[in-house]
Amino acid sequence: MKRAMYTDKAASFTDYYEFTMAQGYFLSGLAQKTASFDYFFRKVPYEGSFVIFAGLATLLDTLVEYRFTDDELRYLERQDFDRRFIEYLASFRFAGSIASVLEGEVIFPRAPVLRVEGNLVETQLIETLLLNILNFQSLIATKAARIRLAAGPDATLLDFGLRRSQGLGGLHATRAACIGGFDGTSNVLSAQDYGLVAGGTMGHSWVQSFESELEAFRTYAAHFPDNTTLLVDTYDTLLCGLPNAITVAKELQAKGHRLQAIRLDSGDLAYLSKKARAMLDTAGLRQVKIVASNQLDEHVINSLIAQQAEIDIYGVGTRLVTGAPDAALDGVYKLSSVDGRPRLKVSDNLEKITLPGIKAVRRYLNPDGTFHGDAVGLEANDPFERIHDPLFPARQTSLETMSGSTLLHSVMDRGDISVDPATTSQSAAYSRQRLQLLSDECKRCANPHIYKVGITPTLLSLRDELIEASKTSCRH
Numbered sequence: 036m037k038r039a040m041y042t043d044k045a046a047s048f049t050d051y052y053e054f055t056m057a058q059g060y061f062l063s064g065l066a067q068k069t070a071s072f073d074y075f076f077r078k079v080p081y082e083g084s085f086v087i088f089a090g091l092a093t094l095l096d097t098l099v100e101y102r103f104t105d106d107e108l109r110y111l112e113r114q115d116f117d118r119r120f121i122e123y124l125a126s127f128r129f130a131g132s133i134a135s136v137l138e139g140e141v142i143f144p145r146a147p148v149l150r151v152e153g154n155l156v157e158t159q160l161i162e163t164l165l166l167n168i169l170n171f172q173s174l175i176a177t178k179a180a181r182i183r184l185a186a187g188p189d190a191t192l193l194d195f196g197l198r199r200s201q202g203l204g205g206l207h208a209t210r211a212a213c214i215g216g217f218d219g220t221s222n223v224l225s226a227q228d229y230g231l232v233a234g235g236t237m238g239h240s241w242v243q244s245f246e247s248e249l250e251a252f253r254t255y256a257a258h259f260p261d262n263t264t265l266l267v268d269t270y271d272t273l274l275c276g277l278p279n280a281i282t283v284a285k286e287l288q289a290k291g292h293r294l295q296a297i298r299l300d301s302g303d304l305a306y307l308s309k310k311a312r313a314m315l316d317t318a319g320l321r322q323v324k325i326v327a328s329n330q331l332d333e334h335v336i337n338s339l340i341a342q343q344a345e346i347d348i349y350g351v352g353t354r355l356v357t358g359a360p361d362a363a364l365d366g367v368y369k370l371s372s373v374d375g376r377p378r379l380k381v382s383d384n385l386e387k388i389t390l391p392g393i394k395a396v397r398r399y400l401n402p403d404g405t406f407h408g409d410a411v412g413l414e415a416n417d418p419f420e421r422i423h424d425p426l427f428p429a430r431q432t433s434l435e436t437m438s439g440s441t442l443l444h445s446v447m448d449r450g451d452i453s454v455d456p457a458t459t460s461q462s463a464a465y466s467r468q469r470l471q472l473l474s475d476e477c478k479r480c481a482n483p484h485i486y487k488v489g490i491t492p493t494l495l496s497l498r499d500e501l502i503e504a505s506k507t508s509c510r511h
Contacts (some may be wrong), residue, residue: 040407043211045457046124047105047110049163054111066123070158071279071372071393073147074165077386080174080361084483085473087180088148089211090172091138092456094165095447100131122498131157133447136396138440138457139176139214139466141473145425146396146409147371150443155373162368171204172211174364178355179215180334180470184478185333185340191348194220195328208356209311215460216470217351229459236264236326248275252283260292261445264326267297272307273314281318296348298326305342312345315375324348333480341495377497381505385426389477391501395419397439405472408487410434413495422489425498432489471490 060066079086103124108440112121131153142148151158179192186192196214197205197220209225219232226233236487237255245251248270256263265283267276277297284294297315299307302467304327327339328350339346353359369389370378377391395414399407400455410422419439424430457465490498 044104044107044166045097045101046160047107048167048377052112052490053160053163054116057156057160060159061120061123062117066154066156067227068155068374069152069372070155070370070374071152072158072162073371073390073394074144074149074151074169074366074368075145075147076170076173076364077143077144077365078365080177080358080364081181082481082483083177083181084143084477084479084486085177085180085470086142086173087176087215087470088136088140088142088169088173089138089176089214089462090169090207091135091149091446092459092462093134093207093210093491094168094173095452097164097168098129098133098447099162099450099452101164103127113242127157127370128450129153129157129161130450131161131447132445132449135446136442137444137462137465139462139464141466141469142173142408145390146411146488147390147443148396150371150393150394151368154391166366166368168207170216170355170364170366171358173366174357174358174361175208175211176215176466177216177364178358179212180466181333181480182331182336182349182351182355182419183216184470185336185480186349188341190346191219191324192217193326193335193348193350194222194355195235195350195352197225198220199353200356205356212355216463216467217313217355221350222467224365231459237266238294239266239269239300242266243270249282251280252279253286256283256287256292256294257346260287260290263287263294264296264298265294266300267311268299268301268307272302272309275387277311277314281314281320282316284320284323285318292325294320296324296326298328298350300328304346305339305344306331308339308345309343313458314343326350327334328352330354337480363416376469377501379501379505380500381502387503388498390490391497392494396442399434399439400441400472405474406477407437408432408484408489409507410439410489412491415499417491419491422487422491423495425490425495427486428495430489432487437440 092248108121133151137148179197194209194217200208206225209220211224211231219234221235242251252265265280267280280297287294308325322349326348327346332354379391380389382388394412401407412419421433477486
């Protein structure tokens with residue numbers, strides 16, 4: 036089952052100015068002009084070097100159902116939009132085409148990772164929806180990937196963040212977290228909708244509801260003898276929580292069952308985990324795992340590992356699903372051509388000058404198969420022989436002896452999904468595979484190496500020509 040989460044009013048999930056521009060195109064007779072828009076980002080979050088692309092399946096599912104309800108049309112009429120435009124929207128369907136990197140791909144600044152082509156109205160109307168979906172899910176998937184890199188491949192990572200997420204964004208946050216490297220979630224609805232592993236332990240309220248902690252543990256274990264994790268910090272972790280958990284574990288063993296884990300949710304997690312491991316091992320309970328939670332992120336996990344904490348499972352909540360400390364990915368959606376003629380946005384800030392035309396993106400590999408760099412060029416008749424740094428064009432790299440492959444693939448053709456959509460688990464597996472091909476220097480949590488992204492001489496020349504032409508056209 037798939038959940039778009041945009042209810043039956045996806046067309047209204049947008050900014051007001053998308054409607055004013057769309058109506059302007061329509062009334063000016065420009066609605067059927069063809070256009071292409073690129074989605075890309077400029078700044079990597081978390082002071083890192085990469086982003087994990089997520090949200091594509093959600094976007095495609097939503098666009099297939101994109102239409103205006105009677106309620107939406109009546110609302111637009113009350114906003115004094117032109118009746119002719121509203122009648123046009125009554126039968127509107129998104130019929131554009133989309134080329135994109137695969138969901139779970141490792142992506143980098145300034146390289147287009149998705150292109151939308153269609154008429155001016157349809158390509159304009161979906162801008163806000165597209166940015167909302169891709170920016171948020173890619174941010175959370177990237178945070179999850181950083182946490183996975185910190186925890187290592189053998190640790191279990193669980194999303195505990197639904198109660199701290201921004202409203203219904205928690206549903207997509209869980210999906211993105213699993214694409215980024217998490218193993219499961221406490222979020223039942225997302226687990227159900229996206230085929231994820233659901234799980235959890237108990238709350239402190241369960242323990243507090245009984246006359247004693249031992250009674251609370253015994254009762255829980257009696258109901259879930261093969262799936263019991265005991266929260267041991269309600270009163271005193273070492274003096275009563277662990278001893279009571281060991282007692283219950285022994286009782287379960289005597290009945291042919293096994294305590295799965297104990298959970299630490301407060302205090303000095305490194306110290307307590309080492310003490311807990313020693314107590315469990317002394318009691319012959321080496322198989323019992325230790326879960327840790329409480330304001331975890333990649334930096335805290337790095338610190339715990341450096342302290343040789345004995346933690347098998349990390350439950351990560353607030354800092355995962357909110358993307359802390361970065362509030363958003365700065366992905367943008369920029370016009371690159373109209374009726375086949377290249378367009379660009381000019382700025383005094385070179386970083387904000389866009390790349391014109393319909394483009395191809397190719398990834399080049401080192402001899403050992405790891406990622407070397409990405410090249411952006413024109414899709415038609417561009418030899419991809421070398422690339423230039425778009426901000427410092429004198430810096431260039433030859434591609435003639437390197438192998439490369441295209442990153443943008445058709446995923447929607449004239450409004451119909453043109454690929455077999457990957458499941459969330461498939462996108463997660465692809466992301467893990469691709470991230471392994473990124474150098475360790477680029478994956479450092481702090482001060483990472485900057486990955487190479489360049490543009491071809493053909494594209495560089497076109498960009499510079501249009502910049503010069505804009506100086507003339509703006510004076511007329």
